[in-house]
Amino acid sequence: MTTTAPAIPVNHVDPFSPEVLEDPLPFQHALREAGPVVHLAQHDVYAMGRYEHVRAALVDWQRFPSGAGVGLANWRYEKPWRPPSLLLETDPPHHDAPRAVLAPILSPRALRRLREQWCTEAETLVDEVLASGPEVDAMSTLAEAFPLRVFPDAVGIPREGREHLLPYGDHLFNAFGPENALVAKGAPTLPEHAGWVNAQCARDRLAEGGFGAQIWAAADRGDITPEQAPLVVRSLLSAGVDTTVHGLGACLSAMATHPEQWARLRAQPGLARVAFDEAVRWESPVQTFFRIADVDVSVGGTVVPEGRKILMFLGSANHDPRRWDAPDVFDLDRDPSGHVGFGMGLHQCVGQHVARLEAEALLTALARRVERIAPAGTPRRHHNNTMRGWESLPVRLVPAV
Ligand code: OW4
Secondary structure (H helix, E strand, O other): OOOOOOOEEOOOOOOOOOOHHHHHHHHHHHHHHOOEEEEOOOOOEEOOOOOOHHHHHHOOOOOOOOOOOOHHHOOOOOOOOOOOOOOOOOOOOOOOHHHHHHHHHOHHHHHHHHHHHHHHHHHHHHHHHHHHOOOOEEEHHHHHHHHHHHHHHHOOOOOOOOOHHHHHHHHHOOOOOOOHHHHHHHHHHHHHHHHHHHHOEEEEHHHOOOOOHHHHHHHOOOOOOOOOOOHHHHHHHHHHHHHHHHHHHHHHHHHHHHHHHHHHHOOOOHHHHHHHHHHHHHOOOOOOEEEEEEOOOOOOOOEOOOOOEEEEHHHHHHOOOOOOOOOOOOOOOOOOOOOOOOOOOHOOOOOOHHHHHHHHHHHHHHHHHEEEEEOEEEEEEEEEOOEEEEEOEEEEEEEEO
């Protein structure tokens, strides 16, 4: 008797093409249906789209490490475009000291001192936006404006130059994908954005008491080296803005298209955090990250060969009907915990409590003042090789009386 390994399913669609970025759900459905592991012919990499296997691979950092980069480029053969992140793009043991320094700085307990201030800032912003007229673009006026108002202050960077943050992050997230038109479009201005971002990581740029100064204080204690400190600050400026912008955008678009869910949140504002996590599950602002197979790894009977990149579809896992009832429905009655929108395992988003606090502040302020968030025009998708979100979200804010 002869035994042959089952042939691996092949998919010829480019997941980074404009068509898939416009609406990734049909591609992700096909990916999940094809099997636990699929070969993506366009990029000659492997992919996983089912919750069970994505989750298992994310927690298996030994066999699926991040040190060869979490983008398409395989750093065993290619040079990284910037010095690797000490958090995202490293494995234990190197990963552990930077993570141990940053986690308590961004912990729920440490963030308590920001809560009142951020709620006040959110109320001020919502009042300004309501005064500006009933029809607004919810992306620029709320989803972008709020994080840009509170987060850089919390890090402790100066006001001047903050307009570099979003384009820097947008390019960084594009750069995890292939060198397509999205990357080419960002390349010419990257040096200005990266130059500014890197300059803000120096000790003397960072205001006393902020996240940045606390990272430098950890270097003074010897918990990380003075060479590591600026790169840990860089992680905040890299991962902390665009992600929350698109998370908030997902909340606002969900509420605009599900008025009954907005009514539910208004009746019970304590659901703000559930609403945010459900939006992170539903939209999955960070759609994908790669890992590398450090050895031949068998996944559901198919082998991912040693040294090869594998694309983990967080968004697909968060819409897997094997794990979620009616996954495409945004529903405050479900328990979204266990979603992989923040990743899972030892790299799971260290900033998630910051994001949840921003969302709670903004949603609570809106719930108090806004009766209805009504669609007021055709929303436009923002295309990015890694992030899913909106470029424009026209809404009419109906004030509560
Ligand atoms: C989602 C993330 C994303 C981009 C950059 C970094 C982290 C970083 N996490 O550490 O620089």
